[in-house]
Amino acid sequence: xxxxxxxxxxxxxxxxxxxxxxxxxxxxxxxxxxxxxxxxxxxxxxxxxxxxxxxxxxxxxxxxxxxxxxxxxxxxxxxxxxxxxxxxxxxxxxxxxxxxxxxxxxxxxxxxxxxxxxxxxxxxxxxxxxxxxxxxxxxxxxxxxxxxxxxxxxxxxxxxxxxxxxxxxxxxxxxxxxxxxxxxxxxxx
Amino acid sequence: xxxxxxxxxxxxxxxxxxxxxxxxxxxxxxxxxxxxxxxxxxxxxxxxxxxxxxxxxxxxxxxxxxxxxxxxxxxxxxxxxxxxxxxxxxxxxxxxxxxxxxxxxxxxxxxxxxxxxxxxxxxxxxxxxxxxxxxxxxxxxxxxxxxxxxxxxxxxxxxxxxxxxxxxxxxxxxxxxxxxxxxxxxxxx
DNA sequence: GACAGTCGTTCGGTTTGACGAACACTACGG
DNA sequence: CCGTAGTGTTCGTCAAACCGAACGACTGTC
Numbered sequence: 001x002x003x004x005x006x007x008x009x010x011x012x013x014x015x016x017x018x019x020x021x022x023x024x025x026x027x028x029x030x031x032x033x034x035x036x037x038x039x040x041x042x043x044x045x046x047x048x049x050x051x052x053x054x055x056x057x058x059x060x061x062x063x064x065x066x067x068x069x070x071x072x073x074x075x076x077x078x079x080x081x082x083x084x085x086x087x088x089x090x091x092x093x094x095x096x097x098x099x100x101x102x103x104x105x106x107x108x109x110x111x112x113x114x115x116x117x118x119x120x121x122x123x124x125x126x127x128x129x130x131x132x133x134x135x136x137x138x139x140x141x142x143x144x145x146x147x148x149x150x151x152x153x154x155x156x157x158x159x160x161x162x163x164x165x166x167x168x169x170x171x172x173x174x175x176x177x178x179x180x181x182x183x184x185x186x187x188x189x
Numbered sequence: 190x191x192x193x194x195x196x197x198x199x200x201x202x203x204x205x206x207x208x209x210x211x212x213x214x215x216x217x218x219x220x221x222x223x224x225x226x227x228x229x230x231x232x233x234x235x236x237x238x239x240x241x242x243x244x245x246x247x248x249x250x251x252x253x254x255x256x257x258x259x260x261x262x263x264x265x266x267x268x269x270x271x272x273x274x275x276x277x278x279x280x281x282x283x284x285x286x287x288x289x290x291x292x293x294x295x296x297x298x299x300x301x302x303x304x305x306x307x308x309x310x311x312x313x314x315x316x317x318x319x320x321x322x323x324x325x326x327x328x329x330x331x332x333x334x335x336x337x338x339x340x341x342x343x344x345x346x347x348x349x350x351x352x353x354x355x356x357x358x359x360x361x362x363x364x365x366x367x368x369x370x371x372x373x374x375x376x377x378x
Numbered sequence: 379g380a381c382a383g384t385c386g387t388t389c390g391g392t393t394t395g396a397c398g399a400a401c402a403c404t405a406c407g408g
Numbered sequence: 409c410c411g412t413a414g415t416g417t418t419c420g421t422c423a424a425a426c427c428g429a430a431c432g433a434c435t436g437t438c
Contacts, residue, residue: 011245012246030417041417042399042416044416045417048416053245053394055243055395056204056243070259070263074249074259115329115374119349142331142349143331160308160370162304162306181331230386231427231428232427234387235426238387244394244425
């Protein structure tokens with residue numbers, strides 16, 4: 001097991017810690033959580049003490065009973081402050097005829113979302129092919145005017161407008177005014 | 190098991206489908222994936238056929254061997270198109286002396302992030318108390334000028350600028366010009 | 379056509395996770 | 409002082425996850 005990067009803190013230990021932390025944050029007892037999740041409290045006790053390799057259904061039951069997503073139990077995050085000026089675009093700079101997409105925050109290993117800043121000139125509608133199923137896109141128009149959304153039924157946006165739509169269908173972003181810019185959030189959840 | 194909403198498609202079935210889909214998307218055979226992940230191919234075969242309740246370590250090994258996050262295997266999302274006009278603010282409308290925060294996309298059960306649109310007037314710096322550990326905030330300035338980031342070392346933003354910082358420390362958003370607006374992404378990952 | 383290679387599935391055996399019951403411990407009342 | 413209700417722990421049993429090996433099907437090569 002463990003073909004991940006060296007120096008792993010141990011998957012089971014992480015789950016154990018996360019589980020206990022989330023449970024205490026929810027303010028419920030071990031017995032109570034066990035009852036709500038429908039698992040034996042002995043099982044829960046062992047998991048929280050870092051023993052063994054629980055089954056997914058067990059963990060799933062615990063996660064949903066706690067009201068937290070699955071991933072919350074398996075990976076603890078550690079971010080830092082980062083600034084990106086309007087001109088800069090460190091990675092995945094996509095430029096196609098007046099259309100610029102700068103990747104602001106790529107998927108930090110286990111968070112399935114990308115954050116883009118997009119600027120576009122009018123007259124060059126950008127049609128994107130469908131992404132993988134389960135992808136969601138969010139758009140907030142910062143300035144200008146644009147037509148965005150599913151190619152079948154796009155929506156006209158004005159500054160401050162917001163639209164979200166499934167990313168697994170063809171979708172469009174068409175600037176209607178000069179100086180159009182938007183913020184994209186693309187979730188692969 | 191299954192205290193979730195009625196009409197579940199079955200957790201195991203979801204995992205089975207996701208696993209097979211991801212594997213085929215990666216273009217590798219069952220045997221190959223089994224070897225890479227260090228699990229018996231018989232085990233993998235059974236999991237993909239929807240039998241039983243695999244252990245987390247097994248699934249983790251498979252997920253990392255596939256290069257996908259854990260959550261990608263357990264929850265298939267199903268979104269819809271939604272529009273929110275600049276004036277509207279359907280929920281969690283926070284208004285404090287010229288500071289307006291409209292919740293655009295709240296955490297859809299299993300995605301740990303909130304999407305806000307924020308407008309602010311100068312002279313009313315907004316200081317936020319630390320959130321839960323593991324929280325990250327992203328800010329993209331849409332218009333105006335603002336001072337944002339950790340209270341200890343805020344950053345001056347101009348339109349299009351982007352900054353991200355940990356949300357578990359005190360942080361600030363101070364508009365420096367009239368008509369300042371920004372897009373907030375707050376992750377609880 | 380026989381062989382080697384790969385595919386994915388199925389079959390016993392060992393390991394181990396999940397369960398229920400009993401356990402020690404603490405706190406609150408009668 | 410003892411009963412009751414709560415906490416989280418440990419023990420013994422049973423079911424099942426995981427493994428290795430053997431299997432049939434299918435492909436290409438000499």
